[in-house]
Amino acid sequence: METWLSYAPSDFLMFGPEVYWRLFELQNRALWPLPVIAGLAGLACLMLLATQRPVAIRSVLMLAALACLGAAHFLATRYAPINWPMVYAAWGFGLQAVALTLLAVIGSRKRFDKNDAAATATGWALLGYATILHPFVGLAFGRPLAQAEIVGITPDPTALACLGLLNLMLPGCWGIACATLPFLWCVFSAATLLTLSEPQGWILIAALLLWFLGRSTSVFIPCGRA
Amino acid sequence: MPLSRRDILCGVSAVTAGLTLGCPAEAKTASRDEVRQIPSTQTPVPVIGLGSWITFNVGNDPGLLEQCADVIAAFADEGGGMIDCSPMYGSSPDTIGYGLERLQDPSAIFSAEKVWTSAPGEGPDQIARSAEKWGVQQFDLLQVHNLRAWEPHLDHLFAMKDAGRLGHVGVTTSHGRRHETLERIMRDHPIDVVQLTYNALDREAEARLLPLARDRGDREPSLPARGASGPVPGRAAARLGL
Numbered sequence: 001m002e003t004w005l006s007y008a009p010s011d012f013l014m015f016g017p018e019v020y021w022r023l024f025e026l027q028n029r030a031l032w033p034l035p036v037i038a039g040l041a042g043l044a045c046l047m048l049l050a051t052q053r054p055v056a057i058r059s060v061l062m063l064a065a066l067a068c069l070g071a072a073h074f075l076a077t078r079y080a081p082i083n084w085p086m087v088y089a090a091w092g093f094g095l096q097a098v099a100l101t102l103l104a105v106i107g108s109r110k111r112f113d114k115n116d117a118a119a120t121a122t123g124w125a126l127l128g129y130a131t132i133l134h135p136f137v138g139l140a141f142g143r144p145l146a147q148a149e150i151v152g153i154t155p156d157p158t159a160l161a162c163l164g165l166l167n168l169m170l171p172g173c174w175g176i177a178c179a180t181l182p183f184l185w186c187v188f189s190a191a192t193l194l195t196l197s198e199p200q201g202w203i204l205i206a207a208l209l210l211w212f213l214g215r216s217t218s219v220f221i222p223c224g225r226a
Numbered sequence: 227m228p229l230s231r232r233d234i235l236c237g238v239s240a241v242t243a244g245l246t247l248g249c250p251a252e253a254k255t256a257s258r259d260e261v262r263q264i265p266s267t268q269t270p271v272p273v274i275g276l277g278s279w280i281t282f283n284v285g286n287d288p289g290l291l292e293q294c295a296d297v298i299a300a301f302a303d304e305g306g307g308m309i310d311c312s313p314m315y316g317s318s319p320d321t322i323g324y325g326l327e328r329l330q331d332p333s334a335i336f337s338a339e340k341v342w343t344s345a346p347g348e349g350p351d352q353i354a355r356s357a358e359k360w361g362v363q364q365f366d367l368l369q370v371h372n373l374r375a376w377e378p379h380l381d382h383l384f385a386m387k388d389a390g391r392l393g394h395v396g397v398t399t400s401h402g403r404r405h406e407t408l409e410r411i412m413r414d415h416p417i418d419v420v421q422l423t424y425n426a427l428d429r430e431a432e433a434r435l436l437p438l439a440r441d442r443g444d445r446e447p448s449l450p451a452r453g454a455s456g457p458v459p460g461r462a463a464a465r466l467g468l
Contacts, residue, residue: 006401014279014315015280015284015316016280019283019284019285022289026287078286081285081317082283082284082285082317083316084316
């Protein structure tokens with residue numbers, strides 16, 4: 001135990017930043033033009049959610065489940081070869097896809113504009129960031145658009161979109177339970193980025209704080225009422 | 227004028243040599259032909275080696291695989307010998323295999339792999355997979371990585387060596403950990419090579435491990451100490467101030 005405590009996060013980092021960012025470029029290139037379609041689908045989801053129609057909400061949840069499978073595909077085929085524990089993360093996103101599918105089938109049918117205002121506001125903010133801004137954030141750090149991280153293709157924006165969606169759809173403890181995996185992923189990814197000395201990790205930390213703020217007033221809602 | 231990595235390393239080795247040997251500090255750059263022999267087998271190994279932690283873990287990125295293959299080719303062209311890897315290093319063994327395939331004479335490379343699993347029963351399969359990834363029939367050196375399950379793994383490695391399926395047996399530690407265990411292994415087992423932390427910031431090995439390696443190398447001679455970047459016979463370790 002004492003030996004393990006002497007390790008630093010950098011001791012577990014098996015790759016460098018160039019290799020990491022090129023994963024996204026390779027995935028975008030391999031799946032082209034799917035990244036564009038996925039980005040447009042993300043925008044369509046925002047519009048569908050705005051209608052608040054039950055069928056639209058179910059469709060968005062199903063698309064979110066599909067997005068998780070896309071992230072799992074990235075983890076298993078691109079990330080795992082340079083970081084073998086990502087195989088387990090891929091299974092985690094698969095599990096998240098199952099949870100979202102169940103939510104689409106049996107989940108809440110109510111309108112979410114009656115939800116807690118903070119949860120709704122942060123939900124929209126996270127969804128908007130994940131689908132619209134996150135693909136372009138690399139430009140601010142000097143990376144090409146070819147390395148864009150797009151919801152449904154890569155895990156970070158997909159996890160953030162899940163957190164936002166769950167803030168909108170499922171307040172209370174069930175929402176927190178369903179948000180566990182994307183939350184843990186964002187923590188892990190932020191730690192990875194910061195260990196790589198990539199400031200983008202702070203954006204994930206900020207997003208998690210935003211999610212927490214949105215949840216802070218609804219966390220005590222009993223599960224039965226969620 | 228900014229200092230290059232080469233300038234810093236030359237300066238550090240000069241300081242280290244001066245402190246250890248009490249001789250005037252003088253930077254010395256290893257020539258391309260400089261080799262040391264592993265005492266137990268008299269196998270010559272160029273003093274400049276090539277590590278693969280992080281740098282060769284490039285997955286299936288075709289562009290980066292090409293870059294790494296170019297590094298391996300340049301390393302071989304310049305007279306480099308030992309390439310070191312571990313199953314822990316992600317796709318690095320595959321990358322090395324990709325690079326070795328491009329070499330005209332890959333047999334000139336001293337292949338140093340490790341066994342890294344807590345389950346002793348998995349060791350043989352892991353070694354076989356590593357050999358497949360490297361594209362080699364057998365390794366010149368296999369080490370028990372970070373002393374993980376070292377007793378059963380050592381038994382297996384010694385059996386492989388006795389059967390002629392392995393050149394040398396070794397153990398490794400990193401980050402200056404478990405030096406007491408390493409010392410015990412060095413005393414009790416006929417290992418050929420050790421890999422340990424030794425650099426300008428961590429010189430603990432000078433106290434017991436390097437002298438022990440030197441003594442064993444002088445007496446038996448069977449036990450070289452190995453620096454971070456290549457195997458160095460025990461007596462040479464003192465001579466070089468390593």
